[in-house]
Amino acid sequence: MKLLEGCRVLDLGIITAGAATAALLADFGAEVIKVESPTYRDPFRAWSAQDEPDAMPPLFRATNRNKRAISIDLKRPEGQAIFLRLVRRADVVVENFRRGVMEGLGLGFARLREANPDIVLASISSQGETGPDAGHVSYGSTLEALSGLAWVTGYQGGKPEVSGRDVNYPDQIVALFAAGAIATALRSVRKGEGGSHLDLSQRDLAAFMIGDRFAAASQGEIVTRQGNAQHHYPLQDCFLATDGIWIALSVPASALPLLSDGLAVGDSDRPDGLRKAVAAATAARSAGEAVSFFVALGVPAAIVNDGNGMMADWGEAWDHALQRDEQGLIVKGFPLQVDEAPLAIERPAPQVGAQTCAVLAEIAGYSSSEIADFAAAGIIETAR
Amino acid sequence: MTARRPYAGLIVAEVISDAADDALVLAAGMTGRILADLGADVVRRRGRDRGFERSTELFLSRGKTMSNESTGELLGRADVALVDGAVLRERGRAGLPSVSAVLSLFGGALAESDRPASAFTAAASAGLLAMVGDPQREPLRLGGHQEAFALGLSAYGGVAAALASARPHGVPVTIRASLLETLVWLNWKAVPLEGYDALPSRTGAAAEWQVLRCADGYAVLVYQEPDWPRLKAALAEPALDEPRFATRGNRLDHLAELAAVIERRFLTLTRREIHALARQHRLPLGPVWSPAEAFGEPHNQARGLFEPLGVDPGVQAPRLPLVWLDQAPARQAKIAVGAA
Structure with missing residues (x-):
């Protein structure tokens, strides 16, 4: 039995933050039903670099595997009624729309709670449900700037930096935290404490992830950028090997004597001397040879991988963070595993409305003729 | 908007071996910090001095207690454990609580290895360093302890799912959370996906x-x-x-x-x-905004983002980034909560 087996999630999540949160719940065994509309798709369905018009975009496919999909027009009262009937038979609703959209649809928490007092509504947003910036449009790197994370990221003496468009770090970490928060709220429901509306702000989370920097700042410490250095490592940085590849190196205090001997550095307390010796030793070797050299001296070292390097390490240094679907294409895997209830990809990402008929019949209890009428009226959309 | 404490009554043991890398201590610290904020009684085993900054210690230790108990005593009375592979090997699975998260640096074939690694070298292996900074200069890490804290979030997700499970009480759940798996999962768009000609990198x-x-x-x-x-x-x-x-x-x-x-x-x-x-x-x-400026930001103030870390009200940090808004009235428990 999987950890969240028996739990049903209505997934209004889009792009990464919401959709990846629901995907994690699906990986833990929840039945996740992606809810789209005849007039509104998850924008990831349109973000493609491929020429084939019918191909499912890789970003969508990667983030929505293990889900079922339905399509209901939530702007119409009939569509809202269908959705609320599903809410009665669900445990969780996940959404990351612009603030106010759920209320605008008449599907705010009060209405969901009327339908099901035990429902958990997880609202994942850029800046939270409240506060003067709640309605401010922002993407992940905007939140790195506002939260303080960008301030502490950057070369020593240089300008602040963000993770950028291709990482969009706050969007990724919020899915990890939100999935946990939803599971926590489910435990609360199981304890008889009733449903709840969770306000999950990416800006708050990004600030929490540098919580110790805030603690330092509150005590008057000057908090700024340190490049790759970290307090508890006498030396930590990237160095260029002779083949033009960077390696990353962390020198713990415990490794200083052996490393200093290995590099013939006389005084290990002189960080400049050690840095120069490490740079020279790296520059005299290929990246692979340099990593082996330092690791043999007990010093953590690794090649700075690009995407191809990551793939080359698949199976050796990691194995489940990415997976391949039935067609052999890469999809998101799992950040963790569970020995007794392994996470697995059990179904590919669905086409729009692929299970509308089945879900409305099996879960909402509509008859075939009612479903046909909804479809004829354009209230629902079924798979083509 | 009262915060719920669904883990009240649960004892969580944070036990990372002295030989383990600092990243695992920080990660377990983050997981434990979240669980403590959600009501758990989190107990840290006193280990060797890691040389972390005092502010890091303060942030991660909020709401926890420190114990001089032996590993066996502490794990013996805990409902949930956050451990590393060495503790698992020493105690055996039967010597750990029913819900246990085992933290490691690597996954895959190296999961059990003691190959030297750090959060920084894991960020390199996971392609994250290659994504940040100036292409004419060295690759750059994100500020603070992002890698270790992200692993902490990952382990929290697993523990929370186990504690929400309808599985019968006492059935073991062993969560394997590795730093490299978590970072590759976060950096998933860096790998070659079909249709994309060029691999993303720092620009x-x-x-x-x-x-x-x-x-x-x-x-x-x-x-x-x-x-x-x-x-x-x-x-x-x-x-x-x-x-x-x-x-x-x-x-x-x-x-x-x-x-x-x-x-x-x-x-x-x-x-x-x-x-x-x-x-x-x-x-x-x-x-x-710098952290010093963010304290005074109207949005953060309106959201009550900051709270004292301990007895000194002047030492402040962001609260748990989870706000419980409208809540349905409590009812009688319908079923027994599963694991732990």
Whole structure:
């Protein structure tokens, strides 16, 4: 039995933050039903670099595997009624729309709670449900700037930096935290404490992830950028090997004597001397040879991988963070595993409305003729 | 808006062996910190001095107690354990609580290895370092302890799922959370996906999203293609109408020049003015606040983001980023909570 087996999630999540949160719940065994509309798709369905018009975009496919999909027009009262009937038979609703959209649809928490007092509504947003910036449009790197994370990221003496468009770090970490928060709220429901509306702000989370920097700042410490250095490592940085590849190196205090001997550095307390010796030793070797050299001296070292390097390490240094679907294409895997209830990809990402008929019949209890009428009226959309 | 404490009554043991890398101590510290904020009685086994900054210790230890008990005694009375592979090997699975998270640096074939590694080298292996900074300079890590804390979030997710499970009480759940698996999962868009000709990497001054100087500090330039007309209108910079920026293709070919033009305009604006423009034109631009400045930000204050870390009310940090809004009234428990 999987950890969240028996739990049903209505997934209004889009792009990464919401959709990846629901995907994690699906990986833990929840039945996740992606809810789209005849007039509104998850924008990831349109973000493609491929020429084939019918191909499912890789970003969508990667983030929505293990889900079922339905399509209901939530702007119409009939569509809202269908959705609320599903809410009665669900445990969780996940959404990351612009603030106010759920209320605008008449599907705010009060209405969901009327339908099901035990429902958990997880609202994942850029800046939270409240506060003067709640309605401010922002993407992940905007939140790195506002939260303080960008301030502490950057070369020593240089300008602040963000993770950028291709990482969009706050969007990724919020899915990890939100999935946990939803599971926590489910435990609360199981304890008889009733449903709840969770306000999950990416800006708050990004600030929490540098919580110790805030603690330092509150005590008057000057908090700024340190490049790759970290307090508890006498030396930590990237160095260029002779083949033009960077390696990353962390020198713990415990490794200083052996490393200093290995590099013939006389005084290990002189960080400049050690840095120069490490740079020279790296520059005299290929990246692979340099990593082996330092690791043999007990010093953590690794090649700075690009995407191809990551793939080359698949199976050796990691194995489940990415997976391949039935067609052999890469999809998101799992950040963790569970020995007794392994996470697995059990179904590919669905086409729009692929299970509308089945879900409305099996879960909402509509008859075939009612479903046909909804479809004829354009209230629902079924798979083509 | 009272915060719920669904883990009240649960004892969580944080036991990372002295031989384990610092990243695992920080990660378990983050997981334990979250569980403590949600009501658990989190007990840390006193280990060797890691040399962390005092602020890091303060942040991670909030709401926890420290114990001099033996590992066996502490694990024996805990409902949940956060351990590393060495503790698992020493105690055996039967010597751990029913819900246990085993933290490691590597996954895959190296999961059990003691190969030297750190959060920084894991970020290198996971491709994250290659994504940040200037291509003419060394790859760059994200600030603070992002890698270890992300592993902490990952382990929290697993523990929370186990504690929400309808599985019968006492049935073991062993969560395996590795630093490298978590970081690869976060950096999933860096691998070669079909249809994308070039692998993403750090592009520095030619990045579409980047931090630029402004009149009183820094602001971040962030936008998607549909935002472009509003960005032009907001900045009212004639150079943005030049043919070299006319189409998305043109702009991609001249990204460094585009950023330079926008920075020139930003340098005439303060961060507050950029923030106001962004709100007025519905643009995702944002000022870069330092932590010291963020304490006074009206949005953070309105959300009650900061709280004292301990007895000294002057030592503050962000609260748990989970706000319980409207809640349904409590009812009688319908079923026994499963694991632990």
